Amino acid sequence: QEDVRIALVVKALGIGFFEAANEGAQEAAAELGNVEIIYTGPTDTTAEGQIEVINALIAQQVDAIAISSNDTDALVPALKRAMQRGITVLSWDSGVAPEGRQLHLNPSSNPLIGNMIIKLAADHLPDGGEVALLSATTTSTNQNIWMEEMNKVMGNYPGIEVVATVYGDDLADKSYREATGLMQTYPDLDAIIAPTSVGIVAAAQAVVDAGKVGQVNVTGLGLPSEMAGAIESGASKSFAIWNPIDLGYSATMLAYELSQNGAEAAPGAEIPMGRMGTLTLDENNEGAMADPFVYDAGNIDEFKSIF
Amino acid sequence: MMTHSAAIAQDVTPVVSMDMITKTFPGVRALDQVKLDLYPGQVTALVGENGAGKSTTVKILTGIYRTNGGTIRIDGNPVTFASPNDAANAGITAIHQETVLFDELSVAENIYIGHAPRNSFGLIDTARMHSNAASLLAEIGAPFSSHTQLSDLGIANKHLVAIARALSVDARVVIMDEPTAALSHKEIEELYDLVDTLKAQGKAILFISHKFDEIFRIADRYTVFRDGGFVGDGLIADISENDLVTMMVGRSVEQIFPDRTHNVGDEVLKVVGYAHPTEFADISFTLKRGEILGFYGLVGAGRSEFMQALFGITKPSKGVCQMNGDLKIIRSPAQAVENGIVYVPEDRGKQGAIIGLPIFQNITLPSLGRTSKNGLLKLAEEFKLAREYSQRLDLRAASLDQDIGNLSGGNQQKVVIAKWLATQPQVIILDEPTKGIDIGSKAAVHDFMAELAAQGLSVIMISSEIPEIIGMSDRVIVMRDGLIAAELPREELTPETLVRHAAGISQPTEGAA
Amino acid sequence: MKRFIPLREAILSAAILFLTLLVASRFPGFVAPANLANVFNDTAPLIILALGQMVVILTRCIDLSVAANLALTGMVVAMINVAIPGLPIPIILTIAVLMGAFMGAINGILVWKLSIPPIVVTLGTMTIFRGIIFLISDGKWVNSHEMSPAFTGFPRTVLLGLPALSWIAILTVVAFGIMMARTQFGRSIFAVGGNPHAAVYTGINVGKTQFWAFVVSGALAGLTGYLWVARYAVAYVDIAGGFELEVVAACVIGGISIAGGIGTVGGAVLGAIFLGVVKNALPVVDISPFWQLAISGSAILIAVAFNARSGRNKGRVILKSAEATQ
Amino acid sequence: MTDATTARNIPDRMNSRAVRIFKSWEALLLAVAITIFVVNSFASPYFLDAWNLSDATFNFTEKAMIAFAMALLIIAGEIDLSVASIIALASTAMGLAMQHGAGTPELVTIGLIVGLLCGAFNGFFVTVLGLPSIVVTIGTMSLFRGISYIILGDDSFRGYPSSFAWFGQGYIYWVFTVEMLFFVIIAVAYAVLLHKTNFGRAVYAIGNNPTGAMFSGIRVQRIKFILFLLTGLMSGIAAICLTSRLGSTRPSIASGMELEVVTMVVLGGVNILGGSGTIPGVVIAAFVMGLVTFGLGLLNVPGLVMSIFIGLLLIGVIALPRLWTMAAERRKE
Ligand SMILES: Nc1ncnc2c1ncn2[C@@H]1O[C@H](COP(=O)(O)OP(=O)(O)OP(=O)(O)O)[C@@H](O)[C@H]1O
């Protein structure tokens, strides 16, 4: 019997988070037995790059494409064509518009994440204080949604004031400069929230360089392996992330279910995803995998070698 | 005046001796087994038509080109020059045909680039460089400081810098490739003195010129090339001008100007009050059908600048221009051409020839309107037009689709003239049309000018050569410092009056001719 | 002409001063010495690279591969540091400079020996160098915690009030000042760019001079590669992506003629500082980040139009009357 | 001098037509293209498939449209690095119009007009103010895209009319896409313009010697201005196709495309210093680049590794013939 080929398309190759997701996908493949994972993606985070990758995958007639997209809308025509040619398409992590996929797997639910990032900062500011956001690019779908969700729950954290939102474009040097700029512009800044793994590392470095460890707490979403140093130095007291291994695993399982076992992606459907339980789809055919997980000095050593 | 043969001993060994030298370019054999000897304390003139291979020889001697065969000996020992530095180290220095200098650098740096004096840290010793340069400049009578930026100098002064550069190295062999082409009378005289000094110092001099008076004035020996081949050499004292010309062109050439009947017609062009903020002012004159109007002046008098304004290249601040009585506004060369005025520029390489395009495309470029239909090219028509005019000008080339850059200077000039004649203009402005052209082609250009005038074309000829001006013009306008100094009818043309007006001398002076 | 060159630099200095004061009028903190030092330190990599680029542009070439060279060298030294954490910084610096110079030499050789136009060569090597980073790193990042403290600490080491990064930039500026004005190589660079044809006749090897210009530019890119990676404590494929155009822009704003032969060390440095000030000032005056790109684009256009105006020649002076009034 | 001594009869041409074609850059490039095609056919079982090959053309059609205009511009001695940013701005303008209810014809018109305006803007700086184009377009590259960012920020335009999708997603006949049709029409139009008209001849003259061309009565600045307009126009067309294909507009659209376009032009044998180059060369280069990226894509080779191939191809295709002649000369000596 021929292998089932599932393409795991990521935003860009070489990012630790997605490498970990690939690990999870391989785990799922091993579990399923007859699955071959094609781990691919562009080398920079552009929609055009992903379209070329998708075209190549369509040409290879893969069985399923599971994609973390760089652009909600721009990928839709290409993915539609993939579906027309009989390929199962789902998005995970960073979604595409509903007409471009059968379902979307959220790593967590957006409200939970939005709440989590502000809570991480607020937990260490019992008397309130000034916080600033250091996001990725202005066009990053996820970051924008989370910040929106965060704004909705700001009322639950009295005394916490968001003084600025800056964009580091997911570039280390830009993020670093933006973080430095924040500390200069707002001398009384208490925390920088960076809901992006590039930004949070750069911000922590900037805080260390500015000699503001202890004054400015860097938090947000990051990878344990990259943030271990920041936790150790005290620049970051805690941060959160879902488990990318689980995410890759779940995406692969879902892709297999849809393409091989005839699972139907429809609102309200419950689709099994192996050891991660089942995914319940909402009216947009979206579902959340799990809660984000908080890492701090107590558990970082356990995770930093994993991803 | 010095005498030619006085100091020449027959048994001196040459400093430099080239033997059986061959140089080929793709498709062209520029030199074919030529020989050339240069003797200490003597001036050897290298003569030949355009494209005979004179400049190529210079470039070989200065290490810019490498030979395809033959030997170069210095003091009898064979050498090979892999780079210009090798040649310089062997004591060979040259003033090239093109000025090869750097506009952005100072005069001193231009003179010493590549061999500037160093201080004990190995850094350039600017103070010493300037003082050395200043004394060199004083020696050749240059009227500017070593600190001047080169771009601030006129073309003649640039040539003086080139000469100073050649003298800044302690050379045994000095090569001068048409050094007088851009110089005024006074400067030429100074150059002659300089050559005499160099001779007295025992240096071997190679002198290239198309001007025979010059050659007979300062050369001791001659070597003749024709079409890349060696024809003969000997002592100047033993040969007559006519024989030398015959050797050079392979036939005898009458160096007289064409006999013309001077019947000029109606007024074609009338220029009134042309002016420019810094370059020229108050230029007014008329031009008649079939007339050759000479423009004389010292180099730098502003003749080219004015003509370029008339041709629409630069914008005059004032002035009007009428063609056949109608007012014309000429703001671009394209409009000038539409109105029947064309300009053959002086700077062939930059302004005249489109190097990189084949000969036929150069010729048809301004006439494309006639050789095409609805903007679509018709190659056959183009070749026809190009063939016609290249034959009329006796062009020498391997084929019409050869790059014009592979032609010698003189042949390039013919293509440029052909390009403009092909537009069938009413007024043709020729800026130094025979500069750097060999004597045979020169006569051809002169005959052609006469023929054009006879056919009713009006010609404006800028020239710095008095015989040419006197021999060809119906009327002459002399310019000085951007103004018209005099307008002289044919009858009043004498070398003396021309020089007097051009230089602004009121009293007739001696030796002006 | 000589008169114009200091003028051009004076205008640029005035523009920088004006910009700084404008920002300071609303945010006095911007002109605090510490912040200015910080702006300079931020601009240091751009200054160093602009000097290298200047040499290349002066010889009528262009080096589009500097940012890729920087990134590749940065990645290599970072990986070396991970593999051999104890390697002393002087050795790391040497490796970075040599490696950068080697890549510059590849560009130079192709330009010199095969006479391929520089823009083509460096467009090619730019993509090749980036690709090689991906190949050797597998697209993975080298993060701060993997680097040794000495490695990331060097550019931050404060000496007489300024970080080492700033000092290196200052030293480079001084070295280039001497090199361009007082060495055979420096003057040859102007000659080659001003009139390559004439340079050949004067015994200057045009190709070889261009080769060395690329080597110099490459060496500086390599040096900056280490400094960059150490300063931002991270190395990955895309670092300094698109930075080559910023470097060229700095040169152009500084009055280095893209046609070669004209330009000064001071101009290049001021051009870089101008961009650095703009970049640092925008976030401070709280202009939306979306405006940054358009503003720096306009700045380039205005600066260039300005430069060209002040240097435009007005024809020759022949008329005696005109001479008197000049 | 060889056979040039007889002045009266200069032959029109040195080599026959066949020899010229055989020795041409295009012949070399075609050989490269065929080699790549054959290698691809063996390397991947999915390569020789009409639909796949058709999909593959998207890899180059939009870039090639701009490349043709860019080729003329580069032959004339100028360059336009702002093309990708023009796409961004034109696409943003179309998005704005779409939000205000514009239909497909209006969208197309707006795309073209914005392209032309951007071209005119570049042309103004280069031809009227006399600034070097490489510098001007580095500036406008930031400016044009910057305006898109100001307008769009972190937003995007989506929901283009379904009829608009025809340009970037439609098929003319069987597997032949609309973009392919545009590509062919534009290629032919530019080939005629450059090789068969007075305008094209003037472009070559300007590229070889702008001063000489001006002295020959060619309106150099006007022609250069037109070339910038054409490049802007082509960027507008590419913007229409790309926007239609993506079905959305973000300010980062087409980023980095300018260098790919220049690479395509240079690979096509156009002298980056101006003066020479042909449209057939650019056409073949477009196919070469398309085939390389698609072939490697089928093998799931990452984009940056593909770019190594493109970089090597760019340098190699120019370097190899030169190395060859150098080696031949050395052997002769
Ligand atoms: N770089 C080159 N490539 C090809 N052919 C060349 C090159 N340089 C010179 N030639 C050819 O070599 C021949 C000799 O040219 P050269 O410049 O030496 O002539 P010349 O005697 O100095 O003429 P002129 O009096 O016009 O200066 C000419 O036929 C010319 O076309």
Ligand SMILES: Nc1ncnc2c1ncn2[C@@H]1O[C@H](COP(=O)(O)OP(=O)(O)OP(=O)(O)O)[C@@H](O)[C@H]1O
């Ligand atoms: N300072 C200079 N730098 C560069 N080129 C120069 C300079 N001065 C003159 N030239 C060029 O040298 C040529 C002759 O000089 P110019 O135009 O001053 O003389 P002219 O009065 O037109 O007389 P002629 O026609 O006898 O040369 C022109 O082509 C001019 O452009």
Ligand SMILES: [Mg+2]
């Ligand atoms: Mg000559």
Ligand SMILES: [Mg+2]
């Ligand atoms: Mg003149």
